[in-house]
Amino acid sequence: LHLSKTQPADPITNKQDHKIPPSPPFPPRHPPAMDPAATQPPPPPPPPYLPPRLVIDGAGGGSGAAARACRHHAYSRKQKSLGLLCSNFVALYDRDDVETVGLDDAARRLGVERRRIYDIVNVLESVGILVRRAKNRYTWIGFEGVPAALKELKERTLREMSGLAPPPEEPSAANVSDDEDDDDKLGDADGDADSEKLSQSIDNASDKPDTPMCPRRSDHRKEKSLGLLTQNFVKLFLTMEVETVSLDEAARLLLGERHAESNMRTKVRRLYDIANVLSSLNLIEKTQQVDSRKPAFRWLGQAKRKEGATVTVALPPARKIMSSKRAFGTDITNIDNKRGKLVLETENKPKLMQGGSSMLKTFESQLGQGKSSGFVYGPFHPAGARKHEVDDQTVRENETKNIQDWENLAVSFRPQYQNHALNDLFGHYVEAWKSWYLDLTRESTS
DNA sequence: CAGTCCCGCCATGGA
DNA sequence: TCCATGGCGGGACTG
Incomplete structure (x- = not known):
């Protein structure tokens, strides 16, 4: 079945031979044909065909590790990661003149x-960056769609969790958990009420505020969709008092605690996919759990385009923000990823020591502002044209930034409690503070 | 070796 | 029947 995988012969070119001939791993940045017309149904002129995967511009810089990693040719799976793909995807379409996205076009x-592409598009859609219009066709919203999507997501969840939203029908057990594979009918009393509640609210979620009353059998499939899982994953951060979660935890929470091992494995695999994409959007970052070797993901909440080394305009490398996070989708070599090392917090501290202004600068750079390159990364300024205007929009942005500042400050100050409980407690404070502040600012801006 | 996660088979459902 | 979607898990890759 999987002959190609065991073929000693070129495993790279063997693949996809019956599929659309791939163009180069990534088109030249700012591909010349990248005008609105190019994204329309008539397929753009095929880019010059090059052997797939072989010509990654090693912007990662021939690290020995990278070189070693490549069995044959210059192949590394990192070059094909979903995260990187997502970055490329965003780089490709996050432009003023792009309105629609064709799946075929993107794939090519x-x-x-x-x-x-489906993988990417599904998670992008769940965070509001894209909207599906029709078969094969999406509308590009961009990063400015994210805050609204998150807000709506959070509100919906809170509503559902507080029981204000009457369940369409008596929630049968089958509706509750998204892994109810006609198997594990353990009528057990699940341990965790919170997660149970959450998974309820989560599983009834749908794109439309109003959906046909009853979940159809086809929904069974939808329940497990990457898009929904993405939203559920995000909800964990938005509505539960968690600062970071490991994927295991997330899977457990989303499965409502009854874990058929195989379900867990599958779920975790999907969460990896999602995490990679979200991470490349800068919505989350990978960190290390304090008391275990298990990695976890921290919510950043500030979606923005990452500067992919191979994709977008080169940044002055010095501006790059270093952390222990795995820079999905950006750094080809990932050389700064020290697994099992706890470096994030200590790296953040020096920034604090330098005083607020330096922190602000960091935030600014994270927000893509204060750049001199002339290339605009700012999530809310895809056009860049409005950059200097002082209008409502700008004010709102500043406020958003403010929140972010505070959050970052809190995060950076988060002490390294050995004690889990203390750590959690601190998390609670931060969380409460955040939501308080968010509500406050939301009121004042709406 | 455990953690990651790419890859593509193939089920599903709509036209 | 065809085709667009996308669930799923094997197994390759990585550290």
Whole structure:
């Protein structure tokens, strides 16, 4: 079945041979044909075909590790990661003149199978960056769609959790957990009420505020969709008092605590996919759990385009924000990823020591502002044209930034409690503070 | 070796 | 029947 995988012969070119011939791994930045017309149904002129995967511009810089990693050719799976693909995808479409996104077009331009585009698009849609319009066709919203999507997500969840939203029908057990594979009918009393509640609210979620009353059998499939899982994952951060979660925890929470091992494995695999994409959007970052070797993900909440080394305009490397996070989708070599090392917090501290202004600068750079390159990264300024205007929008942005500042400050100050409980407690404070502040600012801006 | 996660088979459901 | 979607898990890759 999987002959190609065991083929000693070129495993790279063997693949996809019956699929759309891929274009180069990534098109030249700012591909010349990248005008609105190019994203329309008539397929753009095929880019010059190059052997797939072989010509990654090693912006990662031939690290020995990278070189070693490559069995044959210059292949590394990192070059194909969903995160990187997502970055490329965003770089490709996050432009003023792009309105629609065609899946085929994307696949061709990015040199990947259509299947992968689905993965990307599904999570982008769940965070509001894209909207599906029709078969094969999405509308590009961009990063400015994210705050609204998150807000709506949070509100919906809170509403559902507080029981204000009457369940469409008596929630049968089958509706509750998204892994109810007609198997594990353990009528057990699940341990965790919170997660149970959450998974309820989560599983009834749908794109439309109003959906046909009853979940159809086809929903069974939807329940497990990557898009929904993405939203559920995000909800964990938005509505539960967690600062970071490991994927295991997330899977457990989303499964409502009854874990058939195989379900867990599958779920975790999907969460990896999602985490990679969200991470490349800068919505989350990978960190290390304090008391275990297990990595976890921290909510950043500030979606923005990452500067992919191979994709977008080169940044002055010095501006790069270092952390222990795995820079999905950006740094090809990932050389700064020290697994099992606890470096994030200590790296943050020096920034604090330098005083607020330096922190602000960091935030600014994170927000893509204060750049001199002329290339605009700011999530809320895809056009860049409005950058200097002082209008409502700008004010709102500043406020957003403010929140972010405070959050970052809190995060940076988060002490390294050995004691889990203390750590959690601190998390509670931060969380409460955040939501208080968010509410406050939301009121004042709406 | 455990953690990651790419890859593509193939089920599903709509046209 | 065709085709667009996308669930799913094997197993390759990584550290």
